[in-house]
Amino acid sequence: MRASSSKKEYPKPSVTVDIVLFTFAEGELRVLLIKRKREPFANHWALPGGFVNENERLEDAAARELYEEAGVKDIYLEQLYTFGDPGRDPRGWVISVAYFAIVSADQARQVHAGDDAGDAAWFNVYDLPPLAFDHERIIRYALQRLRYKLEYTGLGFLLLPESFTLSQLQAVYEIVLREKLDKRNFRKKILSMNIIEETGQMRHGDHRPARLYRFSARAIELEKARRRFP
Amino acid sequence: MRASSSKKEYPKPSVTVDIVLFTFAEGELRVLLIKRKREPFANHWALPGGFVNENERLEDAAARELYEEAGVKDIYLEQLYTFGDPGRDPRGWVISVAYFAIVSADQARQVHAGDDAGDAAWFNVYDLPPLAFDHERIIRYALQRLRYKLEYTGLGFLLLPESFTLSQLQAVYEIVLREKLDKRNFRKKILSMNIIEETGQMRHGDHRPARLYRFSARAIELEKARRRFP
DNA sequence: ACAAAAGTGTTGCCCTTACACCCATGC
DNA sequence: GCATGGGTGTAAGGGCAACACTTTTGT
Numbered sequence: 001m002r003a004s005s006s007k008k009e010y011p012k013p014s015v016t017v018d019i020v021l022f023t024f025a026e027g028e029l030r031v032l033l034i035k036r037k038r039e040p041f042a043n044h045w046a047l048p049g050g051f052v053n054e055n056e057r058l059e060d061a062a063a064r065e066l067y068e069e070a071g072v073k074d075i076y077l078e079q080l081y082t083f084g085d086p087g088r089d090p091r092g093w094v095i096s097v098a099y100f101a102i103v104s105a106d107q108a109r110q111v112h113a114g115d116d117a118g119d120a121a122w123f124n125v126y127d128l129p130p131l132a133f134d135h136e137r138i139i140r141y142a143l144q145r146l147r148y149k150l151e152y153t154g155l156g157f158l159l160l161p162e163s164f165t166l167s168q169l170q171a172v173y174e175i176v177l178r179e180k181l182d183k184r185n186f187r188k189k190i191l192s193m194n195i196i197e198e199t200g201q202m203r204h205g206d207h208r209p210a211r212l213y214r215f216s217a218r219a220i221e222l223e224k225a226r227r228r229f230p
Numbered sequence: 231m232r233a234s235s236s237k238k239e240y241p242k243p244s245v246t247v248d249i250v251l252f253t254f255a256e257g258e259l260r261v262l263l264i265k266r267k268r269e270p271f272a273n274h275w276a277l278p279g280g281f282v283n284e285n286e287r288l289e290d291a292a293a294r295e296l297y298e299e300a301g302v303k304d305i306y307l308e309q310l311y312t313f314g315d316p317g318r319d320p321r322g323w324v325i326s327v328a329y330f331a332i333v334s335a336d337q338a339r340q341v342h343a344g345d346d347a348g349d350a351a352w353f354n355v356y357d358l359p360p361l362a363f364d365h366e367r368i369i370r371y372a373l374q375r376l377r378y379k380l381e382y383t384g385l386g387f388l389l390l391p392e393s394f395t396l397s398q399l400q401a402v403y404e405i406v407l408r409e410k411l412d413k414r415n416f417r418k419k420i421l422s423m424n425i426i427e428e429t430g431q432m433r434h435g436d437h438r439p440a441r442l443y444r445f446s447a448r449a450i451e452l453e454k455a456r457r458r459f460p
Numbered sequence: 461a462c463a464a465a466a467g468t469g470t471t472g473c474c475c476t477t478a479c480a481c482c483c484a485t486g487c
Numbered sequence: 488g489c490a491t492g493g494g495t496g497t498a499a500g501g502g503c504a505a506c507a508c509t510t511t512t513g514t
Binding site for chain 1 (some may be wrong): 464465466467468469
């Protein structure tokens with residue numbers, strides 16, 4: 001059964017990528033879904049994704065599908081898990097490499113349904129419609145990964161617009177982690193990470209204005225270094 | 231490009247699993263390799279692995295290949311990463327789902343080359359021969375994962391025989407993490423985790439006898455719970 | 461002036477780290 | 488009796504959690 005006993009022809013699976021794309025807007029953690037036009041699961045919502053092409057890196061396939069189906073580019077992407085259980089796709093043997101992705105609230109606004117896909121829409125992760133295939137399971141797993149990332153790295157700001165207040169950032173943490181956080185401790189912790197800096201601007205809203213922050217170049221470099229592998 | 235536009239026939243990749251199987255023996259962290267009999271990379275060492283069958287779970291395929299090629303069963307297995315870069319296999323389009331696996335020193339002794347594979351042998355991870363395909367990269371990534379696991383969970387003992395001394399366990403940590411640890415702090419930390427218990431036996435060697443420990447049922451349950459997902 | 465969110469420090473506790481000596485055995 | 492690895496406690500410092508009031512604005 002070695003790869004090298006290769007004169008015989010073995011059956012081959014189809015390989016797809018599926019992308020769990022998160023963002024944060026209006027106080028909700030949201031996931032992008034596409035409404036399927038065709039069977040199986042016509043009119044069900046599903047993760048964006050599709051077949052991998054030959055001579056294409058898996059991550060490139062994920063980026064391409066996101067662009068084709070939702071018009072978004074330049075996105076934080078990382079491999080999540082590969083799902084290959086028999087029966088996960090009624091059409092036959094289909095293995096899916098799932099990716100985990102984040103867009104800022106700014107980028108999220110550019111999303112529009114691509115030509116060859118159905119409608120694209122954002123859904124509250126905690127209130128999803130019935131999903132096609134095993135996509136609910138994939139989202140649950142992605143959410144778990146998002147929680148780890150938020151706790152261990154400072155990646156919360158990837159979900160927000162370019163400038164944001166500390167209260168907004170805290171709201172992201174609270175909603176993703178599903179727990180209430182202490183304001184002072186939160187601020188101390190985030191500021192001590194040295195990953196965000198003041199913009200000097202203020203946000204004016206209903207009440208006392210709040211300082212605006214952006215994530216610092218340092219934070220971006222840190223994350224790039226951490227991802228240099230594999 | 232949706233999965234559902236499926237009347238056209240897309241080319242399909244071959245899908246394999248490759249397993250990075252670790253153990254610890256004679257003061258070394260070791261990886262199991264198989265000597266390839268056929269081209270490409272004939273006579274090079276490679277990770278155990280092979281094609282996934284239809285109607286087979288990916289993890290089952292990994293377990294099967296380990297059994298066929300090395301005769302080992304009932305192993306700690308978890309998915310590591312999926313490698314699909316173009317050109318990673320000279321035979322064409324081959325995507326590999328890599329698995330991370332650990333056997334105890336006891337189990338490692340049962341390893342023997344299977345019928346349809348070449349020789350099987352254990353190698354010091356820090357002193358590997360030239361490897362086939364992108365297998366060196368896969369091993370480097372698996373090693374990184376092993377380090378995380380050792381730091382965050384108490385899984386060091388999976389590498390050791392059923393009963394072991396604290397000094398042996400410390401040696402595992404030191405060699406995997408490549409740093410020297412303080413004996414008292416190490417013992418305090420491990421014991422406070424409540425994952426190992428005394429067997430009541432002693433190991434008699436050259437010098438003062440050492441207490442033998444085993445990992446407790448609790449540790450096994452904990453790890454099972456943590457892995458219940460995805 | 462009042463409602464509402466922004467902003468700010470201190471304390472106690474726990475966990476981590478650094479560190480050195482006696483003990484039990486085999487030879 | 489000596490060489491060798493086994494085994495043990497304490498003190499200081501850093502990080503984390505708990506906790507309440509003042510400030511600034513819009514209306």
